[in-house]
Amino acid sequence: xxxxxxxxxxxxxxxxxxxxxxxxxxxxxxxxxxxxxxxxxxxxxxxxxxxxxxxxxxxxxxxxxxxxxxxxxxxxxxxxxxxxxxxxxxxxxxxxxxxxxxxxxxxxxxxxxxxxxxxxxxxxxxxxxxxxxxxxxxxxxxxxxxxxxxxxxxxxxxxxxxxxxxxxxxxxxxxxxxxxxxxxxxxxxxxxxxxxxxxxxxxxxxxxxxxxxxxxxxxxxxxxxxxxxxxxxxxxxxxxxxxxxxxxxxxxxxxxxxxx
Amino acid sequence: xxxxxxxxxxxxxxxxxxxxxxxxxxxxxxxxxxxxxxxxxxxxxxxxxxxxxxxxxxxxxxxxxxxxxxxxxxxxxxxxxxxxxxxxxxxxxxxxxxxxxxxxxxxxxxxxxxxxxxxxxxxxxxxxxxxxxxxxxxxxxxxxxxxxxxxxxxxxxxxxxxxxxxxxxxxxxxxxxxxxxxxxxxxxxxxxxxxxxxxxxxxxxxxxxxxxxxxxxxxxxxxxxxxxxxxxxxxxxxxxxxxxxxxxxxxxxxxxxxxxxxxxxxxxxxxxxxxxxxxxxxxxxxxxxxxxx
Numbered sequence: 001x002x003x004x005x006x007x008x009x010x011x012x013x014x015x016x017x018x019x020x021x022x023x024x025x026x027x028x029x030x031x032x033x034x035x036x037x038x039x040x041x042x043x044x045x046x047x048x049x050x051x052x053x054x055x056x057x058x059x060x061x062x063x064x065x066x067x068x069x070x071x072x073x074x075x076x077x078x079x080x081x082x083x084x085x086x087x088x089x090x091x092x093x094x095x096x097x098x099x100x101x102x103x104x105x106x107x108x109x110x111x112x113x114x115x116x117x118x119x120x121x122x123x124x125x126x127x128x129x130x131x132x133x134x135x136x137x138x139x140x141x142x143x144x145x146x147x148x149x150x151x152x153x154x155x156x157x158x159x160x161x162x163x164x165x166x167x168x169x170x171x172x173x174x175x176x177x178x179x180x181x182x183x184x185x186x187x188x189x190x191x192x193x194x195x196x197x198x199x200x201x202x203x204x205x206x207x208x209x210x211x212x213x214x215x216x217x218x219x220x221x222x223x224x225x226x227x228x229x230x231x232x233x234x235x236x237x238x239x240x241x242x243x244x245x246x247x248x249x250x251x252x253x254x255x256x257x258x259x260x
Numbered sequence: 261x262x263x264x265x266x267x268x269x270x271x272x273x274x275x276x277x278x279x280x281x282x283x284x285x286x287x288x289x290x291x292x293x294x295x296x297x298x299x300x301x302x303x304x305x306x307x308x309x310x311x312x313x314x315x316x317x318x319x320x321x322x323x324x325x326x327x328x329x330x331x332x333x334x335x336x337x338x339x340x341x342x343x344x345x346x347x348x349x350x351x352x353x354x355x356x357x358x359x360x361x362x363x364x365x366x367x368x369x370x371x372x373x374x375x376x377x378x379x380x381x382x383x384x385x386x387x388x389x390x391x392x393x394x395x396x397x398x399x400x401x402x403x404x405x406x407x408x409x410x411x412x413x414x415x416x417x418x419x420x421x422x423x424x425x426x427x428x429x430x431x432x433x434x435x436x437x438x439x440x441x442x443x444x445x446x447x448x449x450x451x452x453x454x455x456x457x458x459x460x461x462x463x464x465x466x467x468x469x470x471x472x473x474x475x476x477x478x479x480x481x482x483x484x485x486x487x488x489x490x491x492x493x494x495x496x497x498x499x500x501x502x503x504x505x506x507x508x509x510x511x512x513x514x515x516x517x518x519x520x521x522x523x524x525x526x527x528x529x530x531x532x533x534x535x536x537x538x539x540x541x542x543x544x545x546x547x548x549x550x551x552x553x
Binding site for chain 1: 315318320344345346347348350351352354355356358359360361371372375376417420424
């Protein structure tokens, strides 16, 4: 029995210690951003590998999600004779929820896991330690540019996801199922609020980008420097990012849309 | 008086250093002096914390007790910026080379120059080519690290370590896993760099012959203590059993062949179960879960 409590206590202490390390890491990472601003070339390279290389998966997924929304929305809305509001339904669900959330989940799987594996392997092969001994701060040189790239790419990718999804919905809705093209777009324009829907979606995706990049980079930096350690860290990145994204989405939604 | 002189002459001094990892004492109150312009070797069996010592000198690890001074400054009392300024003057050669895998050889050697100086690209190019020439790899400048052999990677790392013209270089196991030819090349390189650049070199190694051939002074470590020290000749003649076992490579001696364990017969005759009911290895988490479920 005592052993059980000891086990419980050790686990709790370890997770708080990790949270503490993650917080210190975040502070270092944020303070390293100033040196990234001076050297934008570091950022550009990361924007390419974190953002641009995620383009394809985001575009294709966005298209299919939009097409499914178009189909499902049409079947339900046509039952009430409201199929001309399909555009509102597709756009609102994408811009408010699916765009930021699904794009962030895909981002965690595509870019987050890659970041963790990269940083973890750099640690395992002593590249980070070597940099420290060359008097180059690896947080400033390696971590901060990747973090900033993640935070900047995420809202853009989410916007791309929503835009492609809306087109996908339109292809299915007006192309295949015969919803009026003009109604699709004009209903969307009339009923979507820039502040309430679009800006809130962007805020969500910025938060998700921040959290996902933080988790991915910290897990890599904190990984046990062995093959098994890096593989576990990569798994933890995807799992923890997914939990954080979905949990935070609920909280943010409650805060943003709670009073209307 | 002797002691005072040696302290003034040494670039790095380690005083009464104690360092533990978990419950195991890696260093127990050791003191070492590394003289300017000399090659000092730290030798000892694997697992005696030789690499740890280099990381303590480089300020990456903090000792429990004792002090490390490099060029008159206590490494562990420096502020972050001061430590980084000091590290620019300390080169370190990692066992793996620690080359940045996303850059070619040229850019790896240019890396510290580009990070720390505002030199024009033409001057960086000349400097890098000079450093690469010194290690004999000027022709390999366009290769990527994964295209290099282990010995070549270590030589590139050496070129990178001397890129900023440091006052000292720490070599972590420079000879391990090298074929005789690249081993010979490295021995020659370390010696010639030391004399031509006036570097202070610290070599951590367990390759007795190679290290003894170029070292000016040797410390032999075992179980957290200095068990022997002196010039290579003195060490060879040492009467200490530890030192003799190490230098001749005897399998058993003061350093036992067997890792500490319970009696062999006991271990064989008893099954695992009763043994593990009281002390389970910490990694076996599932066993714990099973018990409480």
